[in-house]
Amino acid sequence: MEQKIMEVMRRMQDILSKEQLRELQSALRVTFNGCELQPRSELMVLDDSWNGDLEDFLMSKALEGKSQATIIRYRYELERLLAYINKAVIDITDSDISNYMRVYKRIRNIKNSTLKGVRSIYSSFFSWLRDRDRIRKNPMVLVEDIKVPIRVREPFTDAEREKLLRECRTLRDKAMMEFLYSTAVRVGELVKLNRGDIRFSTKDLIVCGKGDKERVVYLNERTHMYLLEYLESRTDTNPALFVSLRSPHKRLTDKGVEDIVRRTGRRVGVKAYPHKFRGTSITNALNRGMPLQEASCMAGHVKSDTTLRYAQLDQDSVRYHHKKYLSA
Known part of the structure; x- marks a missing residue:
């Protein structure tokens, strides 16, 4: 059980602060206290087959003229998503992405405007994959859109x-x-x-x-x-x-x-x-x-x-x- 808890901690270390990680670890230990895990015959394997697709996508964006700061942001958000889902891109579903986005919003307590920007990065990546026949269908088509309230920002008088x-x-x-x-x-x-x-x-x-x-x-x-x-x-x-x-x-x-x-x-x-x-x-x-x-x-x-x-x-x-x- 302790090994599984540490595995969860490892997965979340790029998303949570140190204080949040400590709170998560404490909550998991309390929740699973006295529980037993039944071993599976197969071992979990980390899937990083998406690395090549990601590098090709980022190169494409650089050739389009995207700034270095934008490329860095794309890499940061996509690496987190793909590592969390832990599947080949061809097997990723809309549910995988939606679930991750819900966890992302809840844990990081971000605004919808920020989440909408993150969603647009995912959409750009999977649309690029679909246009090049690297995936059969674009999962982002079924991922719910993010509503952002339009706020009137007063100018200076x-x-x-x-x-x-x-x-x-x-x-x-x-x-x-x-x-x-x-x-x-x-x-x-x-x-x-x-x-x-x-x-x-x-x-x-x-x-x-x-x-x-x-x-x-x-x-x-x-x-x-x-x-x-x-x-x-x-x-x-x-x-x-x-x-x-x-x-x-x-x-x-x-x-x-x-x-x-x-x-x-x-x-x-x-x-x-x-x-x-x-x-x-x-x-x-x-x-x-x-x-x-x-x-x-x-x-x-x-x-x-x-x-x-x-x-x-x-x-x-x-x-x-x-x-x-x-x-x-």
Whole structure:
């Protein structure tokens, strides 16, 4: 029995934290105390025949242009799934995957939005296998979809953005927040930029976004001014666009930018995070008349439907037009 308990622990060690593993071990020992196991004649064999299929799939995704971070995420999620199910891919059923997803959600206590992303990875893998006749049918067709509630995320008001700007304690923070709003870049895109990427004469720059897709973004007048002042004030030689204040002035990370924005927001009572600047930029552009196709291009969205979600956030605009057109 103890050997079986340890086998369960081994299977779950990549899913649970150390504390959760200890709790699981204790629960199993209490539950099976006094029980006996009847031995089977055959031994359980670990099936890793899926390794070749997984490597081929990941190579295919790399050739499609998926980023290294995406490939790593695919590998991580698929290895966990396939090792847990412990079957050849041709024998995996929808029930195997559904059961694993239910365990995954319950044990890790993840949100449906996270689980939906994981499900899409599984779907991509098994669709790839089916398209190449490596499996007879795609089990993901029968795996239940994940419902994710659509939450309205309010953009910054003009007053809130002004409060944040006035509360910035350094020229770097002012330039960075205005840059986030003007360009609508993602924080992951921001931290990769270098000083040499900025074309001050034309007030624009090229950003490399998801899937290594490039797009041109633009600086408004205030961003242009703050950015020039910030760069002229620097004495370091780091090529990064935004760096830490203290020597050796390292390139800011995603977490570093998030901390700066959140701390500034807390000081003025505004819920602030970097992606909210992006949402505000897209929302304001759409509500102030920018064509959908151009807003999608600015945001780096492959599908216009993604951009359209931001067009529904400005309730003041909805209220104004409702009064204008439906008051009678």
